[in-house]
Amino acid sequence: MVLRTLQRAAVTLSVVLAGALSLPVLAAIPIQHWTQPSGARVYLVESPSIPMLDVQLDFDAGSRRDPASQAGLASVTALMTGKGVAARGAEPALDENQLGEAWADLGSAFGASADSDRMSFTLRTLTDPELLRQSVRLAARQLGEPSWPEDVWERERERLSAAIKESRTRPGTVASLAFESAVYGAHPYGFETTPESLARIGVADMRSRYAATIAPCRAKVSLVGAVTRAQADQIVAELLARLPPGADCAPLPAVAEIAPLAAPVDERIAFESAQAHVLIGQPGYKRSDPEFFALLVGNHILGGGGFTSRLTNQVREQRGLSYSVYSYFAPGLHAGAFTLGLQTRPDQADEAVRVAQQVVREFVADGPTEEELQAAKDNLIGGFALRLDSNRKLLGNVTNIAWNELPLDYLEHWTERVRQVSAADIRTAFQRVLQPDRMVTVVVGGR
Template sequence: MKIATKKIAACAILALATGLFYQESARAAIPIQQWKASNGAQVYLVESHAIPMVDVQIDFDAGGRRDPADKAGLASVTAAQASSGVAARGAEPGLDENALGEAWADLGASFGGSAGSDRMSFGLRSLSEPGLLAKAAQLAARQLGEPAFPEAMWLRDRERMAASIRQANTRPSTLAGRAYAAAVYGSHPYGFEVTEATLARISVNDMKALHRSLVEPCRAKISIVGDVTRAQAQTLVNTLLSRLRLTVPARCAPLPPVAEVAPLAAADLRNIPFESAQAHVLMGQPGYKRTDPDFFALTVGNYILGGGGFVSRLSSEVREKRGLSYSVYSYFSPGLHAGAFTVGLQTRPDQARQAVEVVRQVIQTFVAGGPTDAELQAAKDNLIGGFALRIDSNRKLLDNVANIAWNKLPLDYLDSWTQQVEKVTVADIKAAFRAKLQPEKMVTVILGATP
C-alpha cells in the first residue's frame, strides 16, 4: 500500500509539472469560492477535478515584518523548525524529524512552512483520495498546531545557517544587496538583516511564543486548489486548524500596526570597495503597496522600462547601444508596505559609473515622458499572450489564489487580468511613474568599481 501510494503520488505530481491540464482554465473563467469558516479562517477555493490532487496554502500575518530588530529571522526559523518534529499529545506519541519525514513519505504527501517579509505560509500537497487526504490533513494539523521545536534540532540548524551566512558574506552580491536594503528601507523591518548575532538571540521559547500568539485559526487565510468540493474543502480546513488554539468568539484582536516604509529624503550614493571581476550595481527607492490602484499601470510600465528582458528600454540603452552590461533589469516588489523599486546590473569595474549615469538618465526620461505607443502595444501583447503561463499548473494557480486572498483582491482578478492590462494607456503609465518614482532621490550602491 505504501509503495502504491508513492507511485500514484509521483505520477500525479509529474502530471502537475507538465501543466497541460490547466490549458482550459487559461481560456475560461476561474470561479473562486470564498467564505468565512466558523473558526474565523478565510477560505478561498478553486475546484479542479482533472487530476486527483489537492494543494493548500495557509497564510498568517506572522512574517518578517513582525520580527524584533535584534532577532531578525525569527519568523523564518519558526516556520522551518515546525518540520523538526511534533509533540506528544494524549495517547499520540511524539514524532521526531525522521519519523515525521517517514510519515509524509508513506502518505505520498508533503507539508512544510516558510516565511517571507509579510506572511508565514504552510503548504500541503496530497492525493485527493478521501482516506489518504484525511490522514494527510490530520498529520498536517499536528505539525501546524503542535510543533515540538526540539532545542537540539534548532542548535544544529542554527549552526548550519550561520555557516551559510558566513559563506554568503564572501559573495559580492550579498554585500551589495545588504547595503542596498539598508539604504532603501532604513529602520523598517523590510530591511532587517539576518546575521549570526540575530540567530544567536533566537531561542526555542521565542519560536513557541510567536507561534502561540500569531498562528491562530481566526488569522488564517487558506487557499485551496484541486479535486475537492466545497463541503470537502470545509472539512479539510476544520481538520487542518483543529490543533490550534481556538479564539472564542472566532475573532482575533487586531495586531499592532507596523510602520510604513519612510520615503527617501535625498539621493544616497554608496561606493563599496571590493576586489571583483564585475562591479555590482543596484539603484532604487521605496515603491508602492500591492493594493495600490496603479498596479497594472506600473506592471505594464516596468515591463517596458526594465522588466521585459532584452526588449526593455534599459536593455536597449545599456546593453545594445553601449555594451556596458550583458543584462540589466528593473522590478517592483510591492507588499503590505512599499516594497522597493530596483534596477540591477553587473559591469566591468571601470565602466560602473558610466553605467550608473546611463541608467539614471533612462529612468528620468521614462518618468518624465512615459513609453511610446509602440512600446506600450508590444508590452501588452507579450503580457497578455503569456498570461496562460501564469496559471498552467496547480502550484501557479494556488499562488495566484493565495495572492488574491492575502491582498484582498477581487475574486474575478484572474478573469479580468488581461482586460486590466489592455486598458492601460500611455497617460496611465506616465501618471503612475511620476507619482511613485523620484529619480533625483534614489539610492545607488556600487560595489567593486574602479576608484
C-alpha cells in the same frame, strides 16, 4: 504498507502528470469564498481534471513583525515547525526524520516559509481518499503541535550562521544588504539576519511568536484541486483544529510605514570581483495601490520585459555595458522597493550607472512611446495563460487574491485592466511613485 502506498502514489502521479500537460486554461476562474465559524477565510477553485489538491495557509506573521534585535525570527520559526511534532493522546511524537519519512510514505508534501509579510504553510497531496485523509491529519499535527526541539534549533542556528558568514563573501550579497538597508532604513523590511540576531533567538521566542500570530481566526486558506466546497470546508477545519482557538483575535499591532528617501544615497564598496554589482532604487508602492496596473505595464517597458525593455536597449544593446539589466517593483503590505540591477566591468561601473539613471529619469518624465506600450500589452496579455497553466500557479494567483483582498473576479478582468492602461496613466503613476533624484545607488566591486 509503505511500498503499496508508494506504488499507488506513483500510478496516480502518472495520471496527474498526463493531465497537467493538457490542463485547459479557463477564460473565467470561479473562486468560491466563505468564512468559517472560527474566523478562517477560505478561497477555493475546484479543479477536478487532476486528482490532486494544493493548499496554502497564510498568516500575518512575516518578518515585518520581527524585533530588530531578533531579525530572522519569522523565518526560523517557520523552519522549526518542520523539525518534529509533539505526542498527543495515542499519537506518538515524531522527530524530524520520522516526520520526513511519514510524508515520503504518503507521497505528499507539507512545509512552512516566511517572507516579509506572511508566514505560509503549503500542502500538496493526491486526492485518493485514504492518502488525502492521512495527509490532512499529519499536516494538522505539524501545524498545530510542533515540538520545537532545543537541540535541533542549536544545530540549525550553527548551520544558518555559517551560511550567512559564507554569503557575505559574495559581492551580490554585499550589494543586496547595503541596498536594502539604505532603501528601508529602520523599517523591518530592511532588517538583516545575522549570527548575532540568531544567537538572541531561543525556542521560547518561537513559541511566543507562534502563539501570538498563528490562530484559526487569522488564517487565509486557499485551495486548488479536485475537491468540492463541502470537502474543502472540512479539510480546512481539520487543518486548523489543533491550533489554539485564539479567543483574542483583536487586530495585531500596526507596523509603521516606510519613510521616503529625503536625499540620494551613493555607496561604493570596494570588492575584489570580476564584475561590479550595481543596484539602484528606492521605496516603491504598496500592493493595494490603485495604479497597480499602470505600474506593472510601465515597469515591463522600463526593465521588466527582458530583451525588449528600454534599459536593455540602452545599457546592453546600444552601449554594451552589461549582458543583462532589469528593474522590478516588490509591492507588499508596505512600499516594497523599486530595484534596478545590473553587473558590469568595474572600470565601466560609473558609465553604466550614469546611463541607467538617465533612462529612468527620462522614462519618469516622458513615459513610454505608443509603440512600447502596445508591445508590452501584447506581451503581457499573450503570456497571461502561462500564469494559470498548472494547479501550483493557479494557487499562487488565488493566494494573491486572498492575501491582498482583491476582487474574486480579479483574474477574469486582468487582461482587460492591462489593455486599458494608457501612456498617460503610466507617466502619472511613475511620476508619483519614483523620484529619480532621490534614489539609492550601490556599487560593489573594484577599488
